[in-house]
Amino acid sequence: MGILSNTASICQFRVEGNPPAADLFAWVGERLNGDGFRSIDHTAEELSVGWVHIDDAKESSFVSPSTFQRDHYIAFSLRRDQRRVPANLFRAHMEMAEREFLIAHPGLQRVPKQKKEELRDAVRGALLSKTLPAPSIYDAVWDTRTGLVTFASLSPKMVEQFENLFKQTFEVLRLVAIHPFARAENVLEDSLKPALGKANGASTDNALDLIKDNRWLGWDFLLWLMYRTMNETSEYRVSLTGPALEQELFVAYLNDRLILLGGGDGGVQKITVAGPQDNFREVRTALQNGKQINEAIIYLEKQEHLWKMTLKGEMFHFASYKAPPVKIEKDNRTDEVSEREAVFYERMYVLEEGLQLFDSLYAAFLGERLGDGWSEQKRKIEEWLADD
Known part of the structure; x- marks a missing residue:
């Protein structure tokens, strides 16, 4: 559930570092825009991660401050699209590719290791190209008055992904978890x-x-x-x-x-x-x-x-x-x-x-x-x- 839902799972961070002394929101927009989400729907790429609007996960342009600024808040979402090939499907296609190779090379009893790696990459690439990426959206709100960032996920993998992308986007800033101490x-x-x-x-x-x-x-x-x-x-x-x-x-x-x-x-x-x-x-x-x-x-x-x-x-x-x-x-x-x-x-x-x-x-x-x-x-x- 997103942060704007009546029920959400959240963790919090404190922003540390020194952003530019000039217009904070213009700088934030420029940085978010630089790491905006790029669609992989019409490609064979496996993964794409980037920022999108909190109100519209299809939009990733942050040129206008109105797309992310809400008074003293900065609101945006992390979007992660990934293609996944079911293990059973991959195994079946891999076995078929190996059989076809051995038929074409009757002098071999098994597929050589290097060739097997090549077949694996080819099968995986072919299946990925036919698979639609599954999107995941995770909201974030940065309160510039308190320096607190609230992130709507408790998945260790996604929390780490958020911290890393935040650091990549805002190079002079870092997130420090608000743990019990x-x-x-x-x-x-x-x-x-x-x-x-x-x-x-x-x-x-x-x-x-x-x-x-x-x-x-x-x-x-x-x-x-x-x-x-x-x-x-x-x-x-x-x-x-x-x-x-x-x-x-x-x-x-x-x-x-x-x-x-x-x-x-x-x-x-x-x-x-x-x-x-x-x-x-x-x-x-x-x-x-x-x-x-x-x-x-x-x-x-x-x-x-x-x-x-x-x-x-x-x-x-x-x-x-x-x-x-x-x-x-x-x-x-x-x-x-x-x-x-x-x-x-x-x-x-x-x-x-x-x-x-x-x-x-x-x-x-x-x-x-x-x-x-x-x-x-x-x-x-x-x-x-x-x-x-």
């Missing part, structure tokens, strides 16, 4: 940042180290939220800037589905607990046996509005992120372009509001986790887990 640095009040630095388990500033050596952030956050869901208030206050008013009340809780991971005799074990969680009894048992909550569905409610997301604890990716539906009031004067832009702004508003609530929830956790009262809170959690 990076998000903690963003939401944490200054007085607690020394405590976060002290708790940092990584020995370098490399993103992979910060992720791998600080898994405790995701584990402790989801454990803390599960405990509070069952034993304490689920009410929190907005503490960060964004669409929602600061100090506004909202509700946050876990329910429906959790995934736990932990070591075992056969390696890493994965436990999925699905359905309404009345007392998390099965989850509590798994936690007592050394498992950690690695993924969970989080609900966020503010007044009559509801957000629902599956949080991937290791990376803080948001899968199946469902926001309140966007409804645009239309009249006879509303044209298609105006309607699309109105949908975009409303969609970004509700998406960012949900992330603002999540970040406020995360900040509340960090305030406890890095504060003086964590040892007492941890004792309460352990007693609750042990209580049958």
